[in-house]
Amino acid sequence: MHELAICQALLSQVEEIAQQNRAVRVTRIDLKIGPLSGVVPVLLQRTFLVARHGTLAEEAVLATEEMPPRVRCQGCGMESVVPTNKLLCPNCGDYHTTLLGGDELILASLELQTEDSSYEPLPASADFVEEHRDV
Numbered sequence: 001m002h003e004l005a006i007c008q009a010l011l012s013q014v015e016e017i018a019q020q021n022r023a024v025r026v027t028r029i030d031l032k033i034g035p036l037s038g039v040v041p042v043l044l045q046r047t048f049l050v051a052r053h054g055t056l057a058e059e060a061v062l063a064t065e066e067m068p069p070r071v072r073c074q075g076c077g078m079e080s081v082v083p084t085n086k087l088l089c090p091n092c093g094d095y096h097t098t099l100l101g102g103d104e105l106i107l108a109s110l111e112l113q114t115e116d117s118s119y120e121p122l123p124a125s126a127d128f129v130e131e132h133r134d135v
């Protein structure tokens with residue numbers, strides 16, 4: 001239950017931020033997910049519907065945005081967006097590349113409802129699970 005553990009980590013961070021901002025409810029959670037993070041957005045969405053019960057995010061919308069993999073070539077230095085299954089430099093074909101993105105799982109922003117019923121979009125940028133880079 002990989003997705004459940006991630007949802008619980010996400011929800012505990014979301015609740016912490018909500019409490020710091022004296023919110024009574026979380027209305028929207030925006031996540032950025034790279035395909036190399038090992039997280040499947042559809043599964044995460046499904047798990048979230050269960051995991052959110054009893055939290056401040058019980059009625060929150062979970063929005064996910066997929067981030068394409070990006071690499072920097074160690075040979076020619078070019079930075080490129082590449083397919084998930086082909087992390088080569090498209091410029092010179094070198095496979096000595098450094099992963100710049102695509103493995104992220106980031107809480108990008110939250111919408112909170114405070115007691116006066118105003119909605120406050122809040123930029124929150126933090127990784128809520130450790131990034132796993134194996135390049």
Ligand SMILES: [Zn+2]
Pocket residue numbers: 073074075076077078089090091092093094
């Ligand atoms: Zn290159």
